[in-house]
Amino acid sequence: MTISKMLLGAASLAMATGMAHAESHMADTSDMRIALSNNYAGNSWRQAMLQTWEETAEEAVAEGVVAAADAYTTSENQATEQAAQIQNLILQGYDAIVLNAASPTALNGAVKEACDAGVTVVSFDGIVTEPCAWRIAVDFAAMGREEVDYLASRLPEGGNLLEIRGLAGVFVDDEISKGIHQGVEEHDQFEIVGSVHGDWAQDVAQKAVAGILPSLPEIVGVVTQGGDGYGAAQAFEAAGRPTPLIVLGNRQDELQWWAEQRDANGYETLSLSIAPGVASLAFWVSQQILAGEEVPKDLTVPFLKITQDTLDEALETTPEGSVANVVYTLEDAKEVIAEAK
Amino acid sequence: MNFLARHRIILPVVSLAVLLAATFWMQPRAMSYFGLNLLFNLAVPIALATIAQMMIIMVNDIDLSLGAFVSLAACVTATFLNDAPVVGLLILLALILSYAALGAVIHALELPAIVVTLGMSFVWGGLALFILPSPGGASPDWLRTLMTVKPPFAPMAVVAAVIIAAVTHLLIIRSGIGTVLRGVGGNARSVARAGWSVIRLKALAYALAGLFGVLAGMALVGLTTSADANIALRYTLLSIAGVILGGGEFTGGKVSPTGAVIGALTLTLAASFLSFMRLSPDWQIGAQGAILILVLTARLIFRQKGAA
Known part of the structure; x- marks a missing residue:
């Protein structure tokens, strides 16, 4: 987060709290407590997510927006552990629980207990299906379609595409791939000639792409799911083939590579993924619900897109080995809520 | 033999009472009908799984597939038992029978139970994925x-724990067949x-384990x-820890059903207690282990004093 953004955030926050006092129908949330229930902290995305939550919470508590916003992570990534954690949070008397769930369904019992106890439950990223909870979901299929739309705008004459998928059997992988295939149907000048699983990891992607490359005709574009673009680029280089247009996924190593290519030969592409800062969006949405705002149960998170123009800024603010991030403000949350209405 | 060594149940009861008192002190809200239920309702399936594990430990074996088996029972409950109760019941019955067969095979071929059950955990896990490839289903x-x-x-949660303890106590400690087992x-x-057929007795012990494993899966689905x-x-390791915490031993058929249920409650409570303490998750597993070692050390010290 840049200084200017931080100032902007603080300013909008001050304005928003001012507004909250002005609008009489909004309840005061300054004595309310929000908890984050998180099931896993073992990768860069989740670390960035927890970091963002902490920053947002600290600021909000200092401003007196809420009394507390504590983060809890289960010691093991298991639904039964998280269900127990949620029940503990109810006992601790939190007014809202923001939830990144280990399972979309196995926590429904605990979430229902929370709702029955009068606790507001907002799930994001890993959402829950229990109807009494709010869901801040990601339209992964739209992300896949957007990749192909971008390719179509850059390569109007079309050609052969290579698809790199994520971890087999995971819902996110299915959704993004579905979106990519819908996009290809729409822009029928493209054809997917090969598909490999990169498991969202650069080393796996590099090995998989290197394995399939010799059997492929000329490739004009690579559609990816994030965390795999750099590996794909390495595989093309090692095989001595021209680097195609690779859509990237906001990882720092991908952005670094992109900047190097751009400086060397004017390489141009698009990078998009979900920002871990979505935790801050979930925080503000739960605050709005506590304040009495009418919020639809299903909200959609915007993606974080990095283009040629914003590359330098994004690269500067992304720590090595991490993911490009954005911290959402109360204003952003209000916009998302208004869009869903 | 001193008093504590003779009444093995004292130590688990005291551990639970101490932990409960500490929890109430830290979180007075827990000291209510509603609070107790929230604290302990997820301990009910763990208590059932612990009883299942106890049946296996009772005949000197150990079951490393229990967690996967309970997951499979839960998947069957959330799908077949809900959509087609008769088919669901038949499948659950078949699962119990396959556990009995497993016990017989382990005894007849003199196989190490630890290896067979480890292998079976992949079979149960695969079947569960086959029935429910992505999370879902619904509780009847x-x-x-x-x-x-x-x-x-x-x-x-409290009523269920008392019933489970009472029924298994009657079955294992009071009844004739329990004594033979x-x-x-x-x-x-x-x-x-x-004049007893050991292979039949082992099959019976395993069948009882299968029965309680199935009950654990059903209880879990009822909650989630x-x-x-x-x-x-996670139930595999939790159940073993629960049996030992409750005063059971790995050999010699020395088990205590009441102790096992109390052990399961203590483990569940320990996790909540650590979360109330706002301990970092990195330390929580270690702290849970420390509590376990503390109780076992206390037991060892009392026993040695008793022997001296």
């Missing part, structure tokens, strides 16, 4: 009602000499309202 209404029932005086763990040869192929993987 009667099961949900049963697990969320609000009895007078004491919450469901414990005898298999104590001295299988003399049980055989007395749906299933997931990995929902109960």
Whole structure:
């Protein structure tokens, strides 16, 4: 987060709290407590997510927006552990629980207990299906379609595409791939000639792409799911083939590579993924619900897109080995809520 | 033998009481009908799984597939038992019978149970994924009602724990067949000499384990309202720890059903207590282990004093 953004955030926050006092129908949330229930902290995305939550919470508590916003992570990534954690949070008397769930369904019992106890439950990223909870979901299929739309705008004459998928059997992988295939149907000048699983990891992607490359005709574009673009680029280089247009996924190593290519030969592409800062969006949405705002149960998170123009800024603010991030403000949350209405 | 060594149940009871007092002190809200239920309702399936594990440990074996088996039972409950109750019941029955067969095979071929059950954990896990490839399913209404029932005086979790402990105590400690089953763990040869078929007894012990494993899966689905192929993987280790914490031993058929239920409650409570303490998750597993070691050390010290 840049200084200017931080100032902007603080300013909008001050304005928003001012507004909250002005609008009489909004309840005061300054004595309310929000908890984050998180099931896993073992990768860069989740670390960035927890970091963002902490920053947002600290600021909000200092401003007196809420009394507390504590983060809890289960010691093991298991639904039964998280269900127990949620029940503990109810006992601790939190007014809202923001939830990144280990399972979309196995926590429904605990979430229902929370709702029955009068606790507001907002799930994001890993959402829950229990109807009494709010869901801040990601339209992964739209992300896949957007990749192909971008390719179509850059390569109007079309050609052969290579698809790199994520971890087999995971819902996110299915959704993004579905979106990519819908996009290809729409822009029928493209054809997917090969598909490999990169498991969202650069080393796996590099090995998989290197394995399939010799059997492929000329490739004009690579559609990816994030965390795999750099590996794909390495595989093309090692095989001595021209680097195609690779859509990237906001990882720092991908952005670094992109900047190097751009400086060397004017390489141009698009990078998009979900920002871990979505935790801050979930925080503000739960605050709005506590304040009495009418919020639809299903909200959609915007993606974080990095283009040629914003590359330098994004690269500067992304720590090595991490993911490009954005911290959402109360204003952003209000916009998302208004869009869903 | 001193008093504590003779009454092995004292130590688990004291551990639970101390932990409960500390929890109430830290979180007074827990000291209510509603609070007790929230603290302990997820301990009910763990208590059932612990009893299942106890049946296996009772005959000197150990079951490393229990977590996967409970997950599979949960998946069957959330799918077949809900959509087609008769088929669901038949499948659950078949699961119990396959556990009995497993016990017989382990005894007949003199296979190490630890290896066979480790292998079976992949079979159960695969079947669970086959039935429920992505999380879902729904709890049968009667099961949900049963697990969320609000009895007078004491919450469901406490009533259920007392019933489980009482029934298994009668079955394992008081009844004739229970005594013979414990005898298999104590001295299988003399049980055989007395005219019992050890292979049948082992099959019976495993079948009982299968029965309680299935009950654990059903109870879990009643609480969570749906299933997931990995929902109960943690139960394998939790159940072993629960049996030992409750005063059971790995050999000699020395087990205590009441102790096992209390052990399961203590483990669940320990996790909540650490979360109330706001301990970082990195330390929580270690702290849980420390609590376990503390109780076991206390037991060892008392026993040595008793022997001296």
